[in-house]
Amino acid sequence: MAYNDHDIGLMAHLMRRAGFGAKYDELEARAATGYNATVDELLHPEQHDNGMDLDIAERCFIEWSHHTRGLPEYVAFRFINSRNQLEEKMCLFWHGILCTADSKTQSYPTSYDEIEMFRKYGMGNFRDMLLEISRDPAMIFFLDNCLSHKGAINENYGRELLELFSMGVGMDGEFNYTEDDVKECARAFTGWTIANNIPGQPYGRYSAKFVYNPDDHDEGTKTFLGETGNFDGEDVIDIIAKQPATARFISRHLYSYFVADEAQVPAWMETPPRDMDTIKMLEDEYFRSGYDIRSMLRVLFHSDAFKNARFQRVKSPIETVIGTLRLVGDWTEPKPGFEFIFDEMKHMGQEIFNPPSVEGWHTGREWIDGGTLVHRINFTADFVGDTKQPGVKEIIERLADQGPVISPEDMVDTTCMLMGHYELADETRQMLAASLVKGGTINTDTAEFADRVSELLQMIVATKEYIYA
Amino acid sequence: MVTATEIAPVTFQYSHTIGRQEVRSGNGFFNPVAITRDDNGMLYVLSRGTETPAFFPCKRVTVFHPDEEEVVAEFGQKVPPEDADETTPNGSFMWPTSVALDSKGYAYVSDEWLNRISIYDQERGNWIGMWGIPGSAEGEIDRPAGLAFDRDDNLYVVESRNHRVSVFTRDGQFKFGWGRKGTGDGEFDHPWGIEIDHNGDVYVADWRNDRVQKFAPDGTFLMKFGTPGDGEGEFSRPTGVAVDKDGHIFVTDYRNDRVQVFRANGSYITTMQGQAGLSKWGAERVYLDPTIVRARERALGLSEREGAFQGPIAIEVGDDGRVFVLEAPRHRVQIFSKQTAMFAGEL
Numbered sequence: 001m002a003y004n005d006h007d008i009g010l011m012a013h014l015m016r017r018a019g020f021g022a023k024y025d026e027l028e029a030r031a032a033t034g035y036n037a038t039v040d041e042l043l044h045p046e047q048h049d050n051g052m053d054l055d056i057a058e059r060c061f062i063e064w065s066h067h068t069r070g071l072p073e074y075v076a077f078r079f080i081n082s083r084n085q086l087e088e089k090m091c092l093f094w095h096g097i098l099c100t101a102d103s104k105t106q107s108y109p110t111s112y113d114e115i116e117m118f119r120k121y122g123m124g125n126f127r128d129m130l131l132e133i134s135r136d137p138a139m140i141f142f143l144d145n146c147l148s149h150k151g152a153i154n155e156n157y158g159r160e161l162l163e164l165f166s167m168g169v170g171m172d173g174e175f176n177y178t179e180d181d182v183k184e185c186a187r188a189f190t191g192w193t194i195a196n197n198i199p200g201q202p203y204g205r206y207s208a209k210f211v212y213n214p215d216d217h218d219e220g221t222k223t224f225l226g227e228t229g230n231f232d233g234e235d236v237i238d239i240i241a242k243q244p245a246t247a248r249f250i251s252r253h254l255y256s257y258f259v260a261d262e263a264q265v266p267a268w269m270e271t272p273p274r275d276m277d278t279i280k281m282l283e284d285e286y287f288r289s290g291y292d293i294r295s296m297l298r299v300l301f302h303s304d305a306f307k308n309a310r311f312q313r314v315k316s317p318i319e320t321v322i323g324t325l326r327l328v329g330d331w332t333e334p335k336p337g338f339e340f341i342f343d344e345m346k347h348m349g350q351e352i353f354n355p356p357s358v359e360g361w362h363t364g365r366e367w368i369d370g371g372t373l374v375h376r377i378n379f380t381a382d383f384v385g386d387t388k389q390p391g392v393k394e395i396i397e398r399l400a401d402q403g404p405v406i407s408p409e410d411m412v413d414t415t416c417m418l419m420g421h422y423e424l425a426d427e428t429r430q431m432l433a434a435s436l437v438k439g440g441t442i443n444t445d446t447a448e449f450a451d452r453v454s455e456l457l458q459m460i461v462a463t464k465e466y467i468y469a
Numbered sequence: 470m471v472t473a474t475e476i477a478p479v480t481f482q483y484s485h486t487i488g489r490q491e492v493r494s495g496n497g498f499f500n501p502v503a504i505t506r507d508d509n510g511m512l513y514v515l516s517r518g519t520e521t522p523a524f525f526p527c528k529r530v531t532v533f534h535p536d537e538e539e540v541v542a543e544f545g546q547k548v549p550p551e552d553a554d555e556t557t558p559n560g561s562f563m564w565p566t567s568v569a570l571d572s573k574g575y576a577y578v579s580d581e582w583l584n585r586i587s588i589y590d591q592e593r594g595n596w597i598g599m600w601g602i603p604g605s606a607e608g609e610i611d612r613p614a615g616l617a618f619d620r621d622d623n624l625y626v627v628e629s630r631n632h633r634v635s636v637f638t639r640d641g642q643f644k645f646g647w648g649r650k651g652t653g654d655g656e657f658d659h660p661w662g663i664e665i666d667h668n669g670d671v672y673v674a675d676w677r678n679d680r681v682q683k684f685a686p687d688g689t690f691l692m693k694f695g696t697p698g699d700g701e702g703e704f705s706r707p708t709g710v711a712v713d714k715d716g717h718i719f720v721t722d723y724r725n726d727r728v729q730v731f732r733a734n735g736s737y738i739t740t741m742q743g744q745a746g747l748s749k750w751g752a753e754r755v756y757l758d759p760t761i762v763r764a765r766e767r768a769l770g771l772s773e774r775e776g777a778f779q780g781p782i783a784i785e786v787g788d789d790g791r792v793f794v795l796e797a798p799r800h801r802v803q804i805f806s807k808q809t810a811m812f813a814g815e816l
Contacts, residue, residue, distance in 0.1 A: 059659075065797070202748065203799040206775075336520060339521060
């Protein structure tokens with residue numbers, strides 16, 4: 001399907017995936033700029049101001065300034081307010097793959113350093129990202145590489161680097177590496193450790209620091225993925241980066257995060273990609289570009305597979321919460337009470353900085369169960385039902401601009417459009433319109449019009465369709 | 470002829486550190502943002518705290534003696550965010566920013582969310598009143614930050630979001646004010662800390678302009694110093710300012726994690742980097758748990774990393790040469806004594 005560069009529906013799709021959604025006025029402005037130009041802008045945050053007054057936010061939430069506390073809220077505030085939406089979305093992408101958890105690391109300053117590393121390298125070279133995560137103090141502590149010593153290796157990091165961070169267990173029904181590769185990998189990373197950190201008492205947490213201890217590094221010859229030499233961690237990463245399995249692994253992750261829900265990672269060895277043509281295209285770009293994530297994203301966002309994949313992904317809890325707040329225009333400025341956002345995400349099944357395991361969160365339909373669905377609908381309905389929210393007001397005003405009377409069908413269609421071109425099944429659309437009919441003629445210049453809009457918004461966010469991005 | 474000539478920059482002798490992270494109450498602070506000292510030498514530290522419900526008494530003023538290190542009073546209480554509006558109970562804090570003492574020892578606390586100045590007595594910190602009308606018109610306040618009393622008990626209130634200084638009587642009657650948003654002389658961008666020196670001149674930490682401005686008591690612009698950056702005489706969001714009897718100006722250079730010291734004319738003298746050790750209150754906590762003791766023994770670069778200032782946010786200096794530097798993220802006060810090298814003799 002061919003798209004106009006200025007198609008607002010396509011822009012809504014792009015901003016839901018390459019960001020956390022946008023209000024209709026932003027979609028209009030971006031569509032006027034054009035799809036291609038917007039993709040370029042998103043891919044190059046270093047060329048654009050993020051539009052946030054973070055110094056003022058840190059002044060209000062004093063604990064954000066040195067990140068001793070409040071890191072989930074700080075990150076959420078950035079998700080909501082940064083103009084560089086893809087940069088933020090990539091932080092979340094890597095946080096869900098190269099997982100560490102604060103439940104073990106217990107150091108927000110160290111987790112902050114990790115997130116900033118994701119921000120810096122998130123759209124860069126994948127080899128560099130693997131190198132940085134291998135030096136990341138949070139990761140070294142989380143996966144016990146600080147307990148891996150010359151002559152007494154701890155395989156934890158070596159195993160997860162291969163299994164969950166770069167190659168995956170297998171591809172096309174074949175194993176990608178052996179147990180010996182895991183051990184040799186772990187040997188190569190001996191000596192990559194962290195300084196003994198300062199305890200949290202009495203003056204609060206400090207960020208941990210990477211240390212390379214040459215005396216604890218195994219200098220012996222290693223054979224890894226068919227190559228032999230006196231490898232250290234950097235050599236191992238060079239070997240990993242050039243593997244076809246690595247190209248497949250990162251391509252499937254990008255596809256699942258940005259295009260359509262894939263099978264869960266543990267099933268990837270036996271379950272082929274749902275769209276092999278697009279995966280192949282991404283794999284080719286991985287090698288052509290020298291492992292450059294930004295190049296892969298550019299190819300992805302310009303592909304028909306991406307453009308045609310509307311509402312093929314279940315929104316994650318974080319996407320649901322942040323997307324809803326961006327839609328209604330709340331929390332554009334600091335104000336008391338922001339800690340609730342952390343609980344909302346957690347109750348929907350995604351506790352930022354605490355993924356359930358090193359495997360990260362299972363995605364797609366696994367986000368949804370009876371409890372999380374109810375919480376998701378209640379949260380979104382509460383916010384879109386609040387007619388004082390700026391974004392809700394804008395929707396009401398735009399609907400009122402349709403004329404003194406609006407038909408139920410037009411009201412449903414226009415509201416869905418203003419929420420970001422949501423597409424309802426015909427049956428759902430008819431049910432919503434029928435519900436409006438029961439309320440009588442819809443006069444846009446009456447006092448109760450705002451309430452009718454808010455009720456419709458609440459019904460829309462309770463539909464199956466709204467669960468998807 | 471006997472003269473006294475400054476022949477070397479001032480130096481500082483580290484004394485000791487007071488504080489620890491204490492999320493509830495007692496011997497410690499939690500995200501402290503303001504400090505002042507009464508005529509008896511007692512320190513008042515205002516903890517801004519956090520919104521986490523479990524840490525309920527974390528927003529408070531702690532009164533203690535800097536040498537005996539005994540808490541003698543605590544006052545103020547936290548209000549839950551959902552109740553932080555015009556109905557907030559008397560004496561409660563949401564986003565407290567500063568504390569100042571009048572000549573009778575009454576404590577005045579500004580709250581930049583509630584737009585209130587709350588007043589507490591000098592005995593046990595009982596709430597005795599408040600004033601403040603939110604707004605931007607003359608006599609109204611928007612986001613009050615730094616507070617300072619002059620000799621006549623006029624309260625100078627820095628208004629962050631009105632980008633100005635307003636002067637009130639103790640009971641909140643507006644007298645005069647100056648400033649507006651901008652970068653010119655006498656203009657501000659989200660100002661924060663304030664100090665009044667022995668001559669009655671007023672110094673304002675012009676936070677987002679990364680500079681300090683000095684005014685006559687009536688608001689007449691006198692001088693400014695500082696530009697954005699991390700070099701000598703440059704600032705990254707200066708929060709607090711204090712002036713000692715010698716006219717030396719101390720500025721907490723918040724984002725640069727340092728305190729800079731200037732001559733009365735605004736020329737740079739030196740930088741303080743901090744050298745905190747284990748405080749008495751900190752030791753009380755550390756020695757409760759042998760694993761913390763061992764972890765501190767093993768920690769790499771403990772004295773350098775723990776000693777350095779992090780987020781120095783407010784500063785108090787006394788005529789006795791003592792300097793008290795408050796660090797928000799580290800929940801402590803580092804105390805120093807100024808050593809001024811002087812030559813006395815025939816020239």
